[in-house]
Amino acid sequence: xxxxxxxxxxxxxxxxxxxxxKYAVQDVSFSVGYGEIIGVIGHTxxxxxxxxxxxxxxxxxxxxxxxxxxxxxxxxxxxxxxVRFKVGLVFQYPEYQLFEETVFADIAxxxxxxxxxxxxxxxxxxxxxxxxxxxxxxxxxxxFDLSGGEKRRVAIxxxxxxxxxxxxxxxxxxxxxxKGRRDIVSMIKNYREKFGAAVIIVSHNMEDMAVLADKLLxxxxxxxxxxxxxxxxxxxxxxxxxxxxxxxxxTKILYxxxxxxxxxxxxxxxxxxxxxxLCGYGAGDAHA
Amino acid sequence: MTRMLKDITFGQYYGSGSFIHRLDARTxxxxxxxxxxxxxxxxxxxxxxxxxxxxxxVLLLSKVPARMFLKNIKTILxxxxxxxxxxxxxxxxxTVLFTLFWNLTVTTGGIYRAVFIAGRIVLLILISxxxxxxxxxxxITDAIESLLSFLRIFGLRGAVHVLAMMMTIALRFIPTLVxxxxxxxxxxxxxxxxxxxxxxxxxxxxxIPILIPLLISSVRRAYELAEAMECRCYNxxxxxxxxxxxxxxxxxxxAALFNLLFCGGIIILNILL
Ligand SMILES: Nc1ncnc2c1ncn2[C@@H]1O[C@H](COP(=O)(O)OP(=O)(O)O)[C@@H](O)[C@H]1O
Ligand SMILES: [Mg+2]
Numbered sequence: 001x002x003x004x005x006x007x008x009x010x011x012x013x014x015x016x017x018x019x020x021x022k023y024a025v026q027d028v029s030f031s032v033g034y035g036e037i038i039g040v041i042g043h044t045x046x047x048x049x050x051x052x053x054x055x056x057x058x059x060x061x062x063x064x065x066x067x068x069x070x071x072x073x074x075x076x077x078x079x080x081x082x083v084r085f086k087v088g089l090v091f092q093y094p095e096y097q098l099f100e101e102t103v104f105a106d107i108a109x110x111x112x113x114x115x116x117x118x119x120x121x122x123x124x125x126x127x128x129x130x131x132x133x134x135x136x137x138x139x140x141x142x143x144f145d146l147s148g149g150e151k152r153r154v155a156i157x158x159x160x161x162x163x164x165x166x167x168x169x170x171x172x173x174x175x176x177x178x179k180g181r182r183d184i185v186s187m188i189k190n191y192r193e194k195f196g197a198a199v200i201i202v203s204h205n206m207e208d209m210a211v212l213a214d215k216l217l218x219x220x221x222x223x224x225x226x227x228x229x230x231x232x233x234x235x236x237x238x239x240x241x242x243x244x245x246x247x248x249x250x251t252k253i254l255y256x257x258x259x260x261x262x263x264x265x266x267x268x269x270x271x272x273x274x275x276x277x278l279c280g281y282g283a284g285d286a287h288a
Numbered sequence: 289m290t291r292m293l294k295d296i297t298f299g300q301y302y303g304s305g306s307f308i309h310r311l312d313a314r315t316x317x318x319x320x321x322x323x324x325x326x327x328x329x330x331x332x333x334x335x336x337x338x339x340x341x342x343x344x345x346v347l348l349l350s351k352v353p354a355r356m357f358l359k360n361i362k363t364i365l366x367x368x369x370x371x372x373x374x375x376x377x378x379x380x381x382x383t384v385l386f387t388l389f390w391n392l393t394v395t396t397g398g399i400y401r402a403v404f405i406a407g408r409i410v411l412l413i414l415i416s417x418x419x420x421x422x423x424x425x426x427x428i429t430d431a432i433e434s435l436l437s438f439l440r441i442f443g444l445r446g447a448v449h450v451l452a453m454m455m456t457i458a459l460r461f462i463p464t465l466v467x468x469x470x471x472x473x474x475x476x477x478x479x480x481x482x483x484x485x486x487x488x489x490x491x492x493x494x495x496i497p498i499l500i501p502l503l504i505s506s507v508r509r510a511y512e513l514a515e516a517m518e519c520r521c522y523n524x525x526x527x528x529x530x531x532x533x534x535x536x537x538x539x540x541x542x543a544a545l546f547n548l549l550f551c552g553g554i555i556i557l558n559i560l561l
Contacts, residue, residue, distance in 0.1 A: 058474050081480055089478040097475040099500035109497065113480030144504070158479060 003031040003070075004166055004198050005055060005087075010064035012050055024050040026222045027064070032166070032198050039209040039230070040202040042219030043244040048202045049092070051219065052168050055200070056087035068166075085114050088164030092171045094155035095148065103146070103154050104139040110162040128161045131194050132187040149180030153187060160191050167191060168200040173208065181205075185212065206248040210234065210269035218245070234269045250274040302421045304351040307539065309422045313431035315540040319547050320419050326554050327408055327415075335557040336407050342550045343411050352421045360417045361410060368409050376402040425459040427534070434534055449525025457513070465506065472501045 010028045013021040025047040032038055042048050053059045054066055057073050057080040065072050073083045088110075091097065100106035104125060111124045129136070134157055138146075143154055156172065169188065173181040185208060192199050203209055209216060209230070216233040218226040220243040226233050233240070237247045237255070246252070248269045258264045264281065268274045303309065308316070323342075330336045347357060361368075381397025388394070419428070433452035440448070473483065476497045483494050 053474070056478060058477060081482065084478055084480055091471065091475045091478065094475065096505055097472055097479075097497075097501050099497045109481075110479040113482070162480065 002034070004034050004068070006031040006067040006070075007054070008065050008067070010051070010054060010061050010066065012054065012059060012062045014050075023062075023222050025054075028219075028224045029064075030217060030224060030227045032200065034165075035192070035196050035198055036215065037192065037199045037201070037213050039213030039216045040200060040219065041204070041206070041209060041216060041245055042225075046219040047222040048219050049170055052089065052170060052200060052202060055166070055168060056089045057083045058089070081113075085110075085162050086164055087166045087168065088159040088162050090156050090159045090167070090169040090172060092174065093152075094159070094172075095151035098143040098151060098155055098158075101142060102140050103134070103143050106143050106154060107134075107158045107161050110158055114162060124163075125161055128157055128163075131190050132157050132160060133183075133190070149176055149183060152176065152180070153183060156184065156187060160187075163195060164197060165195075166198045166200065168202075170202045171204065172201065173203065173205060181208070188212070206234075206246060206269075207250070207271065210248050218243070230269065231267065235267055237266075300356070300417070300420050301424050302352045302356060306349060306351040306422070308346065308350045308418070308543075310537075310539055311422075311543055312534050312536050312540050313423050313427040314435055314534060315536065315543055316419055316423055317428070317431050317435060319543060320415065322547060322551070323415055324412060326551050327411055329558065330408075330554055331558045332561055333403070334561045335554045336404065338550070338553050338557055339411055340407070343414050347414060347418060350418055350422050352418070356421060357414055357417060360413055364409075364413065368406050371409070372402040372406040375405050426456060429453075429455045429459070430530070430532075430534055446524055446526070449528075453525075461509070464509075465502070468505060469498065469502055472498050 008029050010025060011023050012025045013023045015021050028051060040048050040052065050059065054061055057066075060074060065074070067073070068083060068086060073080065098106050100109060107125050107128065108121055111121055116124055126136075129139075132153065134153060138150075138154075143151060146154065152172070156169070160167065167188070172188070173184050176184065188199060188201070189212070191197065201209070201212065213230055215228060216226070216230050217224065218233060218240070225243060226236070226239075234247050234251060237251070240246055247255075250271050251266060251269050251274075254264060254266045254268060254274065258266050265277065268277055327339055330339050347354075376394065376398045377392050378398075382395045382400065385394045385396065385399075423431075429452045432455070433448055436448045436452075477483065481494060481497055483491075483498075486494065
């Protein structure tokens with residue numbers, strides 16, 4: 001399968017030039033296929049945010065390279081803006097970047113920078129709002145009158161409106177209530193289904209990662225610790241604990257149950273599956 | 289652009305624990321004012337030379353690396369050179385030494401003015417940056433509050449405290465704001481905002497997506513801070529005591545005496561030579 005993004009031996013230091021420079025990201029290599037959802041997890045300060053800012057050219061690697069559709073994004077530094085339209089990056093707490101008078105105008109900011117105008121711009125914004133469920137009555141409201149969760153949805157839609165082929169989100173659900181979280185997660189799913197984009201999500205919520213992601217990228221102290229299928233990552237509970245992470249809560253419960261009854265499986269990571277398994281388990285037990 | 293913001297060094301405190309670091313901040317402020325006055329009183333080359341020696345001596349005493357001071361001079365070097373040249377060629381006075389093209393004449397008076405202007409500016413910057421390098425912003429504001437406390441007799445005590453508190457808070461929040469600005473700039477760049485290219489008008493317009501979020505978050509921060517301060521029963525300066533008090537010591541006396549010596553030297557050199 002061909003890859004949309006390839007990262008090769010990427011290293012980055014915030015104070016490059018200083019003699020004893022410390023790397024925020026060191027010798028990281030991985031690749032992302034078309035339409036894949038990658039979850040990025042890691043302890044605070046492990047270099048997640050630094051890593052993803054390289055993918056759309058906000059940071060330039062100290063060493064190594066980033067290939068977008070097989071082409072080094074820094075081959076033509078003048079065209080780095082085009083890279084930013086193809087690789088949309090939603091920062092942490094994106095609601096703090098809203099600035100326009102109306103929701104519509106704010107979502108239109110990105111597409112406008114791409115050179116769209118008039119009807120094309122209008123249909124672009126309306127289209128994305130339909131996909132992510134922002135209703136028309138909101139268009140003329142001031143973004144500052146919205147609730148926290150709504151603001152964040154508008155801000156994310158502002159990046160999605162550029163229709164990037166790769167959508168990157170830095171802790172998109174941090175600090176939201178359960179409903180706000182569900183809204184954002186379904187927004188991301190809808191966007192990916194509609195546009196077939198690859199998605200990279202940084203998150204601390206292991207439950208959501210287990211449901212959403214195809215693969216997990218685990219960062220530890222600036223280095224890539226594990227990059228593998230969700231199943232293979234969460235089966236290494238001890239290793240995750242060691243670097244300050246954990247398996248999803250349901251899996252922890254299964255581990256505790258397993259101490260009482262060695263037959264109980266511990267390789268289930270989503271709540272739905274665990275419920276199904278445990279309900280069936282009693283029945284199977286009686287049968288045996 | 290992000291790099292540029294980082295490079296502005298705010299609150300440039302450089303802790304080396306020297307004799308000067310240990311002086312009371314009030315002493316340092318008063319002596320700084322005193323020194324600046326005497327820099328401008330120096331009238332002839334000898335007294336200017338004494339000023340140079342004096343400044344060099346206290347800089348050495350501070351144990352702050354020379355490159356920190358040079359960095360400050362470097363940024364305004366063009367201005368110094370320009371004013372010195374201007375003074376060299378215009379104004380005349382004294383005997384004519386030689387004439388360049390276009391009737392540009394170099395006179396002893398011109399040289400005197402050029403040397404004095406350049407010398408005074410350089411020394412002024414060096415000695416002022418010494419204060420910020422050796423005194424934490426908090427100590428500086430505390431000292432200002434303490435020095436201005438005589439305004440109490442005009443019933444202005446509350447105002448002095450409020451001013452000092454505002455200064456402390458402003459200083460405290462500069463790094464936060466710089467960080468915030470960088471974040472917002474990056475977020476808008478990720479949406480294709482172009483901050484570098486375009487005509488002047490475009491550049492000004494490009495600032496709007498940065499300034500508005502910055503303004504809003506500053507106001508939000510101000511409310512949060514005010515609430516947090518009220519929760520800890522802050523109600524202005526009345527009845528407030530300090531955990532870290534400024535105290536004069538024998539060091540301050542020594543510094544003051546040394547300064548008197550220097551000032552005496554300037555006066556003597558001014559009169560005698
Ligand atoms: N703008 C910056 N300037 C200097 N150092 C930074 C900056 N941003 C992050 N760092 C440092 O880089 C390292 C990685 O940080 P970051 O990528 O933000 O980690 P994470 O997103 O995983 O919490 C940390 O040690 C952090 O202190
Ligand atoms: Mg981060």
